[in-house]
Amino acid sequence: MIEKIENKTAKITIVGMGYIGLPTSIAFAQAGFNVNGYDVNEEVINTLKNGKIHIKEPDLQQAFEKVLNSGKLKPTNKLEKSDVFIICVPTPFIKRDNKKLSDISYVETASKAIAPFVEKDTLVILESTVPPLTTDEVVGKIIEEETKLKLNEDFYLSYCPERVLPGKILYELKNNDRIVGSSSEKAQKITKDLYESILTTGKAYTTDTHTAEMCKLVENSYRDVNIAFANELSIIADKIGINVFELIELANKHPRVNILKPGAGVGGHCLAVDPWFIVEKFPEESSLIRTAREKNDYKPQWIVEKIEKELKEKFPNKEKEIIIGILGLSYKPNIDDLRESPSIEIALTLKEKGYNVVGCEPNVLKEEIKGIKNLSLNEILEKSDYLVLTLAHDEFKQNIDLIMSKEVLNVVGITNKGLN
Ligand SMILES: NC(=O)c1ccc[n+]([C@@H]2O[C@H](COP(=O)([O-])OP(=O)(O)OC[C@H]3O[C@@H](n4cnc5c(N)ncnc54)[C@H](O)[C@@H]3O)[C@@H](O)[C@H]2O)c1
The missing domain is CATH 3.40.50.720 (NAD(P)-binding Rossmann-like Domain)
Incomplete structure (x- = not known):
């Protein structure tokens, strides 16, 4: 796999062509990989096949047209065998019993969908933001159960969260540092190599899966807490008329x-x-x-x-x-x-x-x-x-x-x- 990544012959399938999956597909296609951009939404795939992107993001249309016309990126609603699967499906929350709880059903469905195409040495990467432990205990378990292959012995699994800013996604995909988490050192190395092929100034740092999962959640919680402080001040300031x-x-x-x-x-x-x-x-x-x-x-x-x-x-x-x-x-x-x-x-x-x-x-x-x-x-x-x-x-x-x-x-x- 390492050679396949180095010489760009590894075939990559991105699962979910949204705000994250589409730019990610473009970045890997620009780096020279053959990329399948898979989505269950037929309207999305038809729009992409017709040469148009369905999200508003500066410079993305032009970049998309280039990789589509070169044949490096193929939008599709059919999965096929791949060396690498990168899951970028939604993870919203649902309101239940007055609580906001994660809905990881899209991740489960995507894991089940790719399982028949996971073979020995396949690398599966989860990019969707998830609660801690989801990578191994949900994605890993589903693939093990569906394939009878063993995690870290037969196939590899990493968590690599996304931290791009809408409006600057393509730039940040290449220039932000990436965190690569896996319970296998080999998977950490392969995944790091893979992401380094799209990084320019950004670096890829490796760690265990749970730290990587928490890292994404902590980054956004940090920002949320700081914004809450400013919002609280705005309410106090209004009260005293300043x-x-x-x-x-x-x-x-x-x-x-x-x-x-x-x-x-x-x-x-x-x-x-x-x-x-x-x-x-x-x-x-x-x-x-x-x-x-x-x-x-x-x-x-x-x-x-x-x-x-x-x-x-x-x-x-x-x-x-x-x-x-x-x-x-x-x-x-x-x-x-x-x-x-x-x-x-x-x-x-x-x-x-x-x-x-x-x-x-x-x-x-x-x-x-x-x-x-x-x-x-x-x-x-x-x-x-x-x-x-x-x-x-x-x-x-x-x-x-x-x-x-x-x-x-x-x-x-x-x-x-x-x-x-
Ligand atoms: N948008 C952001 O700025 C951003 C930033 C960092 C992390 N994330 C995380 O990345 C993940 C994806 O977010 P997004 O904004 O790209 O979502 P999105 O809703 O824009 O796109 C998700 C795509 O996945 C498709 N999909 C759903 N189920 C599928 C399945 N089983 N197989 C194939 N495709 C499927 C949908 O049709 C949709 O096109 C989420 O976990 C999100 O939290 C998003």
Whole structure:
């Protein structure tokens, strides 16, 4: 296998062609490997076969076309024998008994699907974010049971979490350091070699599987806790009538203080989800992580309360007649990803309460997003009586003077000097 990786003759199948799987397939195809991009969603595969990508990500379309036309990347909805399988399927949470618990059913299904194609020396890599122990106890066990092959003797299994930033995925895939975890030293070495073939400035570090699984969860919990601190400050600052952005800017003048910016909450597939995987496994020991999650989850609701209070003051007895425009519906600036988006939660909560709500999400070319009319910036400025600026999209920053000339709740603190 090591030679096959070195001379790029190892055949790779990526399982799941989403935000992670598609760019990963492109990176390995660019490095010279023959890559099968497998997905169960026929619409996704048909779109890709027709030469179009189905996600919004800078430079990805061009890079995709090149590897598709060269034949190095083959989108497919049929699995076949491969030297390497890399699993990049979703791992959302489900709400049960007032708890948020991991849903690893996609990982289980994908493991069962690839099992008939796993042979002696096959390397299986899990990239999906999972609760600790999932790699060996779920993926490894399923493949052992389905194939009768022995883990680390007949086939190899690694965990290699993804830490890319949407909007910069292709760049970060090659430049971020990677963590490679496995219970077998040989698997660590093969997997490290494989990832090094796509890394430019980034390095691959090896460890055991459980440390690698925890590493991904800890990184996102760290960020979530720090954002929760900023969000808590924004609520306290509002209570005493001071500007939280100025407060943080000044506090950060301390040489060892670096407070993050508050916002509309925390969304997306990672920060809003992954800390729950630690809480699920270690409920007694993770009170700080859980509180931070709850604090960030509460922020959109707090903003709704703030909006209602402002509307009462600014539009007495007309609150339900005026039009509220939400500027930004994705979960972070300049991307089209709507998953767990706090802005959507704000828009939908207001709508449920009977307010007239429209939105402006320049990164999603749809007339409606989850039942909210998606207007252009010009249209929303013209139609709305009251605006809620929830995201620092470039288009909003460039037009901040125009936006601020209206009645605005500026949740992200953009000023005409740029983002605070
Ligand atoms: N999006 C990110 O920025 C990001 C960053 C780091 C880690 N992750 C993790 O990576 C994993 C994948 O996330 P994503 O954002 O790419 O998800 P996604 O929803 O964009 O894509 C997942 C794809 O997997 C496909 N799929 C589902 N079940 C399948 C199966 N059994 N076989 C083949 N394909 C299947 C879906 O059709 C979908 O196209 C998740 O665990 C996520 O937490 C995501």
